[in-house]
Amino acid sequence: MREEYNDYDDTRYDDEYGYEDQQAIDNKAVRGYRIVIIILAVILVALSVVYFNMHRQQQTEYALLEEDRTKIKGDLDSLIVSFDDLKIQNDSIASSLEEANKIMEQLKNERRLNYAKIRQYQKEVGTLRTVMQGYIRQIDSLNTINKKLTKENISYKKEISSAQLRAEMAEERAEELNNKVRVGSVIRARSIGIEMLNAKKKPVSRVKQAGALRVNFVLGGNELAEPGQKTVYLCITSPDGYVLSSPDAASFTFETEQKIYSAKRDLDYQNDDLGASIYYTGSGFTAGTYHVELYCEGRLIGQTDVALK
Numbered sequence: 001m002r003e004e005y006n007d008y009d010d011t012r013y014d015d016e017y018g019y020e021d022q023q024a025i026d027n028k029a030v031r032g033y034r035i036v037i038i039i040l041a042v043i044l045v046a047l048s049v050v051y052f053n054m055h056r057q058q059q060t061e062y063a064l065l066e067e068d069r070t071k072i073k074g075d076l077d078s079l080i081v082s083f084d085d086l087k088i089q090n091d092s093i094a095s096s097l098e099e100a101n102k103i104m105e106q107l108k109n110e111r112r113l114n115y116a117k118i119r120q121y122q123k124e125v126g127t128l129r130t131v132m133q134g135y136i137r138q139i140d141s142l143n144t145i146n147k148k149l150t151k152e153n154i155s156y157k158k159e160i161s162s163a164q165l166r167a168e169m170a171e172e173r174a175e176e177l178n179n180k181v182r183v184g185s186v187i188r189a190r191s192i193g194i195e196m197l198n199a200k201k202k203p204v205s206r207v208k209q210a211g212a213l214r215v216n217f218v219l220g221g222n223e224l225a226e227p228g229q230k231t232v233y234l235c236i237t238s239p240d241g242y243v244l245s246s247p248d249a250a251s252f253t254f255e256t257e258q259k260i261y262s263a264k265r266d267l268d269y270q271n272d273d274l275g276a277s278i279y280y281t282g283s284g285f286t287a288g289t290y291h292v293e294l295y296c297e298g299r300l301i302g303q304t305d306v307a308l309k
Helices: 002-089 091-109 115-184
Strands: 189-197 212-219 228-237 251-254 257-260 263-269 274-281 288-296 299-308
Touching: 002 091, 002 115, 091 115, 189 288, 189 299, 212 228, 212 288, 228 257, 228 274, 263 274
Parallel strands: none
Antiparallel strands: 189 212, 212 274, 228 263, 228 288, 251 257, 288 299
């Protein structure tokens, strides 16, 4: 009876405890799987975060590189415009402008940007900027020199104009003085009178009896006049308005025109008063007022009206 009870208890014990052990093993396995799944999930999340961060960093870097590219392009555009403006003033800048255009073309066609290339482009742009600034300094210096020279040129022109004005004024003054000298050097005739003579050169009282007219005058002394031989022309205008003249109607030049004269005489003038006479021989004289003019060296040196009876 005891043996049956023990057998029964052992079997029940084994069954009961064997089942529990298996369940415990299964539970451990499930927990292990869960842990593995959790770990894998954490790893996946971590990888996702890392990938997302790397992608975002790449996007940020790409955006920064594109921003640098845009900035470099802007700098290049500015340099190209500057070089183009400078090229108008100096053809030697053409090579620098060509280099800037070349870099711009390379930058536009660049497909794979990185910081090394960006730094290289920035370096090249910096070099071009330095060259351009050197040109600008040279041009500014030349402009400064040009402005200085222009200012000096204006000053010289003013001085020249002032000198020319002074010279013109001096020339006008000299001309004025020369005119005064010429006017002052003119020999004047005074004490002009007419004496009626017959054929024997004797004085007569009636003009109808006269066969000649003698015009007496005095050439005044003048230290400014040029001494030497002087030709004096006599013009006698009759009461009826005609100039008494010789048959050949001889003439002389007066104020660019030819003027008929009655008689002439050469005199030796030495700057002192010189009394002289000029004869006009003719006939048919009538009573009335005769107008007498004396000319010398192209100038009218004296005149008077004389009434003859």
